[in-house]
Amino acid sequence: xxxxxxxxxxxxxxxxxxxxxxxxxxxxxxxxxxxxxxxxxxxxxxxxxxxxxxxxxxxxxxxxxxxxxxxxxxxxxxxxxxxxxxxxxxxxxxxxxxxxxxxxxxxxxxxxxxxxxxxxxxxxxxxxxxxxxxxxxxxxxxxxxxxxxxxxxxxxxxxxxxxxxxxxxxxxxxxxxxxxxxxxxxxxxxxxxxxxxxxxxxxxxxxxxxxxxxxxxxxxxxxxxxxxxxxxxxxxxxxxxxxxxxxxxxxxxxxxxxxxxxxxxxxxxxxxxxxxxxxxxxxxxxxxxxxxxx
Numbered sequence: 001x002x003x004x005x006x007x008x009x010x011x012x013x014x015x016x017x018x019x020x021x022x023x024x025x026x027x028x029x030x031x032x033x034x035x036x037x038x039x040x041x042x043x044x045x046x047x048x049x050x051x052x053x054x055x056x057x058x059x060x061x062x063x064x065x066x067x068x069x070x071x072x073x074x075x076x077x078x079x080x081x082x083x084x085x086x087x088x089x090x091x092x093x094x095x096x097x098x099x100x101x102x103x104x105x106x107x108x109x110x111x112x113x114x115x116x117x118x119x120x121x122x123x124x125x126x127x128x129x130x131x132x133x134x135x136x137x138x139x140x141x142x143x144x145x146x147x148x149x150x151x152x153x154x155x156x157x158x159x160x161x162x163x164x165x166x167x168x169x170x171x172x173x174x175x176x177x178x179x180x181x182x183x184x185x186x187x188x189x190x191x192x193x194x195x196x197x198x199x200x201x202x203x204x205x206x207x208x209x210x211x212x213x214x215x216x217x218x219x220x221x222x223x224x225x226x227x228x229x230x231x232x233x234x235x236x237x238x239x240x241x242x243x244x245x246x247x248x249x250x251x252x253x254x255x256x257x258x259x260x261x262x263x264x265x266x267x268x269x270x271x272x273x274x275x276x277x278x279x280x281x282x283x284x285x286x287x288x289x290x291x292x293x294x
Contacts, residue, residue, distance in 0.1 A: 051112025
């Protein structure tokens with residue numbers, strides 16, 4: 001566990017608790033009116049036990065940054081810029097006076113390792129490794145630290161916040177709470193979106209229940225692959241097997257003791273994550289420390 005009090009000469013951020021919302025509003029405004037990409041970029045290498053994480057540091061042009069946003073990706077083989085899709089977020093942060101640090105997942109874009117071998121705890125440790133590295137770089141502004149995370153990052157963000165006392169704000173974008181419930185919601189939402197027949201729904205539901213039962217029983221890939229006509233890869237099965245039981249509620253409760261302001265961006269038409277469940281859960285845990293934007 002990191003304790004800010006154990007580090008010498010750490011400057012107070014002096015924030016008013018509203019800056020996560022301002023960052024998000026700036027980014028959404030950039031996306032709405034067009035991207036100016038008013039930031040400078042340089043590549044960085046973050047040392048890890050497995051080698052390096054290949055990242056990018058975005059800083060405001062013609063201004064000194066007053067803090068750092070640390071990006072935490074959702075599921076999949078995501079590179080440091082999400083194929084360029086993070087541009088409006090980088091720009092929004094720069095417009096608000098913040099630098100941004102983002103890196104490619106292990107095994108992606110020059111980063112060492114394999115993201116499919118990670119647990120959610122591993123992902124949280126990776127974020128903490130990046131923060132520790134950033135705080136040792138004199139040119140990176142870390143007097144204020146904001147975490148930005150999407151989707152699967154919902155199982156990473158609260159652990160980092162709970163384990164450190166130097167996180168000043170969180171922007172959670174479409175974050176999930178419970179792995180299995182999220183999977184069922186996504187299945188039903190896609191079936192609805194595709195106007196699936198009752199027969200197709202029944203088949204999909206039955207297969208989902210079989211997979212859940214196999215995961216709960218600790219089944220091998222060989223046992224699983226014989227039960228489906230469209231199997232995931234062995235590496236993906238390993239990843240899901242490590243993480244299917246995760247539920248963020250406990251870690252969110254731990255994180256709430258920090259009093260850190262959270263901003264939840266909840267899309268009303270999100271087919272991946274049940275944002276009504278996430279908003280309800282977050283409100284019950286964070287109370288007045290939470291702002292929800294739809």
